[in-house]
Amino acid sequence: MLIRATFTLSLLTLTVSRSFDSGSSTINCVKCHATDPEKINVHLIHHSHDDVGWLKTVDQYYWGLNQSIARVGVQYIMTSVANALENYPDRRFIQVETAFFWMWWQNQEEVMRQKFKKLVENGQIEIVNGAWSMNDEACVNYQSIIDQFTWGFGILNDTLGECGQPTIAWQIDPFGHTREHGSMMTKMAFDALFFGHDHVIFGSAFGSDNTYHTPGGLCWDYLCSDDAIDDDPSSPGYNVNVKITSFVNDVKNYAKYYKTNHVIITMGGDFYYQAAELNFRNSDKLIKAFQNNTEVNLLYSTPSCYLNAVYQSQPVLETKTDDFLPYSNADDTFWVGYFTSRPNFKYFERVSHNILQVGKQLYSLARASGVSNLNVDLLNGLRQANGVVQHHDAITGTEKQHVNDDYVKMIHRGIIEVESQFSIIFNNLLNQSLPQLTSCLEANNSICHTSQTYDEFLVLVYNPLATPVDHIIRLPVQNASYSVEGPNGNIQSDVLEPISNFTFIKREEGPIVGGQDLVFVADEVPPLGIKLFLVKKGSENITRSKTFDIRSFGNEDLGFDLDENTNLLKSVTMNGQTLEISQNFYYYASHDGSGGRVASGAYIFQPNGEASVFGNASIVRSYRGNVVEEVQQKINDWITQIIRIYKSSSHNYIEFDWLVGPVDVSDKIGKEIITRFQVNNFQNNATFWTDSNGREMIQRILNFRPTFTYDPTKEPIASNYYPVTSKISIIDPERNLQVSVLNDRSQGGSSLNEGQLELMIHRRMLHDDSKGVGEALNEQQFGQGIVTRGRHWLVIGSRNETNKNATVSAQERFLAQQKLLQPWVGLETTGNLSNSKINELILTNYSALTSKLTTILNLITLEPWKNSTYILRLEHSLELNEDPNLAVPIALDIHELFQDFYVENVQEMTLGANKRLETVKGYNWEYLGHMTKKNTYSDDTFIEMKPMDIRTFIVELNRK
Structure with missing residues (x-):
């Protein structure tokens, strides 16, 4: 993406890497030119940064369509490069x-x-990063990052072989960098991570008008306007000396x-070459x-x-344990609005990730x-679509509208x-003959054809977690x-009024009833398991009285x-x-760019002053039912919210189900809505904590x-806003x-005052x-x-005391897991199924695992x-300090993990599943007097998982 902003290209050394003979001129398959110890060695990196959608769609960028927006055709780049390198x-x-x-x-x-593959094998083309997108x-x-790297690595292995396995992570355009991403690059056995858009290290060296592009005067791409080099001394245009x-x-x-x-x-730019x-x-000539x-x-x-040349010089490197967020390119210009931009798309991405994991399991x-x-x-279409939308101008919400529309269609x-094929799979696993099951992708909008049309239908629930x-x-x-x-007869249920009339979206064919x-x-619901339920309609046109005087919900345990x-x-x-x-809703008036500001x-995110509160709430209704107790609030004509608790003991949180929009901009002022x-x-x-890509928590201190x-x-x-992808916390x-x-999608968040938490949930602006x-x-x-529409989950508790057999931090971990990988729910009318067949289905209970995991x-x-193998990836979900009893190493024998299959021929791999872990050696970097550590690995079926471990295996599943 072409922008004008201060940034740096920096080297982050990683703890897992390769070692090489100091005199070698070949690193992996890459042939390195000689350097001179007496001179400044300038390593020219020729590259093209190719956005997987931004101003144009992926297809438009590749084929060279919609040229009025950008004269770009990615299909020509690799061909042109291969031809230019072949004889040089x-x-x-x-x-x-x-x-x-x-x-x-x-x-x-x-x-x-074959020409391109040969150039990779002879070291002229180096494959870097290798993920489906940057x-x-x-x-x-973090799970989406792992997925899209894994899929990209798999394609490279299949097409280019071992020389196509990247050893360098290359994040030259994202707008800030997280600690967890660097940690995952370590687990993928990258030698180093090169990254840009950081206003901290080396910032003054590159100047305010330099990005990852070729230095001024040396840009010779056909998209550039610099003069070519004239090295003929007899020519009037001779300019080499200049x-x-x-x-x-x-x-x-x-x-x-x-x-x-x-x-x-760096010698390149957006879609160069x-x-x-x-x-x-x-x-x-240069x-x-x-x-x-x-x-x-x-x-x-x-x-x-470049990395190997630096290593031969043996510098003592410093370490950085925080991250590079938030990114700014000026004292008053912070790139933090994109943490929330396009909230519906951010939510849809999480839904698609959920479905992809379910699909891969099934x-x-x-x-x-x-x-x-x-x-x-x-599976490939969704694998690739999810890989595309992780791109730094996709999930961020910073693409043009027509490109976002294309992303949605792709997903x-x-x-x-x-x-x-889910029905085929469920029929096989259950040894049954189910009708064609369909999911309700629009249930968030109170739309589901099956449940709103039929008087009787089956509900199948598949749990993708390894615990019930x-x-x-x-x-x-x-x-x-x-x-x-x-399975045990009639169960309790509630029938409630929907959150708001806004959920009944009008379509071309008319309003949804x-x-x-x-x-x-x-x-x-069993681990990696299935449970079925029968829903029957009873009396029609039930009139429910609206209660307004209830102010207390729940009991002494939860309320x-x-x-x-x-x-x-x-x-x-x-x-x-x-x-x-x-808790209430506020808005920041969006700055319009006047007065020299952005x-x-x-x-x-450029607020024009402090946040303004919308005011008090009115109660639309209150409800105490068999399953849920809740109150529906109306803040104004376009903000409503339900605060609820569930009576199930496993749901130990307060849920905030909010609906916002259309944001009123009739006053010609853009608005950015927060919940506080x-x-x-x-x-x-003045301290708060945010998650890093859904994993480890990272400390933030105000100002x-x-x-x-x-x-x-x-x-x-x-300047105090940070990305929240899973959770934001304060501690007394x-x-x-x-x-x-906890939240259900990426949002910007902060704690601007004592005892305060806020999350930005919607943005509508009138200026670019x-x-x-x-x-x-x-x-x-x-x-x-x-x-x-979205949900937040509020959790409170003592830091050290255990409730429900876990500390509050551990409870939040488990809740985050359940919200990230929710059960898949499929519906279908009972049709011509007999009562005995329906009863048989309801009594069916399936789990793929021999027993639940902790x-x-x-x-x-x-x-x-590949080749009838499977990727099996396990994770210890807790950090060391999150629970004294639970944040401990856990032993597991994966040989008999599954009911119907033995796990055999185990090969432990790097996180991206493209290299055997035992083959990864490691640069012995010295940093502040310490040496990097090497990996441990196992090809045994008995493994140990330590806190925050993720271990990846290629296995075979053989029937018992």
Whole structure:
């Protein structure tokens, strides 16, 4: 993505890597040119940064369509590069995005494929990163990152072989960098992570107008306007000396900020090298012009060659244990709006991730069972779609509207393909003959054809977690009474009014008929298991009285109270604690860009002053039922919310189900909506905690950065915003209390005052922030601004005491797991099924596992892989300090993990499943007097999982 912003290209050393002979000129398959110990060695990295969608769709970028937006055709880049390198063995290039590589590879004749593969094998082309896309780091969940790297690596292994296995992570364009992403790159056995868009290290060296592009005066791509090199002394345009003088001055400036005499210079930009010879011919001349230079040695290089040259110099490196967020390119311009931009799309991405994991599990179980009519390739569309939308201009919400629409279509198509064989799979696993099951993708909008049309239907629930779950089933139904029957007979249920009339979205064919929500608990759904329920409609047109005078909900174990005057939250009881907590909605007026400031937009959050509160709430209704107790609040005409608790003991939280939109901009002012929680008498000492990509928590301190200083008065609000992909917490150390809010998608969040937490949930702006997308973030649907619905879960408790056999931090971990990987729910009318057949189905109980795993262990991947093998990926979910009794090593024998299969021929792999862990050696970097550690590995079926471990295995599943 082309932007104008200060950034740095930095090297993050990783704890797992390879070791090489110090005199070797070949690193893996890459051939490195000689360096000079007496000179500044300038490593020219020729690259093209190819966004997998941004201003144009993926297909438009690849084929060169919609040229009025950008004259770009990615299909020409790899062909042009291969031709430019073929007869010039000194030239080098790096290839990054596997999604585009795969599109190109599939459309090439064999002679071109072999040409490209030979260039990889002879070291002229280095494959770096290798993921399906160059993912964002702020808004993504770690499981989605792992998935898209794994799929990209698999394609590279199949096409380019061992020389195509990347050893360098290359994150040159994301807008800030997380600690967890660096940790995962370690687990993938990358030698180093190169990254950009960071305003901290080396920032002053690169200047305010430099990104990952070629230095000024040296841009020779056909998209550039710099003069070519004229090296003919007899020519009137001879300019070599001028080019050299300017470049040497830049290099000397750069070199001041490096620990060694090796400097890295990127030679490329967005979609460069469509006519590669232009770049390489001039680079040849530039390098030739430096052959006799006494100060600078210029050479074609790659990241691996640069890394190895730095390693030979043996610098002592510093470590950084926090992250590079939030990113800013000016004192008052913070790139934190994208943490929330396009909230509906961010939610849909999480839904698609959930369905993909379910699909990979079910297809694995079916293939291992020998289902003959199974098409495993139907997983590929959703694999690739999910990989695409992790891109740093996709999940971020910073793409043009027509591109976002294309992403949504891509995901939806992938979901339909994956789910198309679920009925076949369930019939095989249950040895039954079920009708065609369908999921309710629009249930969040109170729309589900099956449950709203039929008087009797089956509900199948599949649990993708390795522990049993009690899952809340919420289905839109007709205005009637309903009964629900499970394996043990009739179960309790509630029929509730929906959250708001806004959920009945008007379509071209007319409005969806209003109705009710049926709620019941699918209890003890087995691990990797199935449970069925029968729903029957009873009396029609039930009239329910609306109660307004209830202010207290729940009991002494779990409950909440409302304020009698404001109708807002007043107090919460949970885990043996009662705290005075209020919650309300506020908005920041979006700055319009006047007065020399940058406007709020898709990337930038630029508030025009403090947040304004919307006011008190009115109560639409209150309800105490068999399953749920809840109150529906109305804040204004376009903000409603339900606060609820579930009576099931396993649901130990307060749920906030909010509906916001269309955001009112009739006053011509953009608005950014937040929900804010205020805990009375709570001292968190200006400190709060946010998750890093859904895994380890990271400390944040108001107006403070651990590794540099800045002036928070320039922008006191946005400068304290951080990405929240799973949870945000505050802790009162004196009272030893913790308050956390968990969310269902990426959102920006902060704690701007003592005892306070806020999350941004919706954004609607009227101005562009001038960061490249060229559109205001003003999403429209059905002729109006979009409506977004979401949920937050509030958890409170003592830090050390255990309730429900776990500390509050551990409880939050388990809750986050259950919300990330929820059961898949399929519906179908009973049709012509007999009563005896229906009863037989309801009594069916299936689990793929021999026994449940402890809640501490997650089975995060079970995936069909190459040559009848499978990827099995296990995770210890707790950090060391989260629970004294549970955050301990856990032993597990995976040989008999499954009911029907033995796990055999185990090979432990790196996190991306492309390299055997035992083959990874390691650079012995020294940092602050310490040496890096090497991996441990096992090909045994008896393994030990330590806190925060993720271990990946390629296995066979053989029938018992």
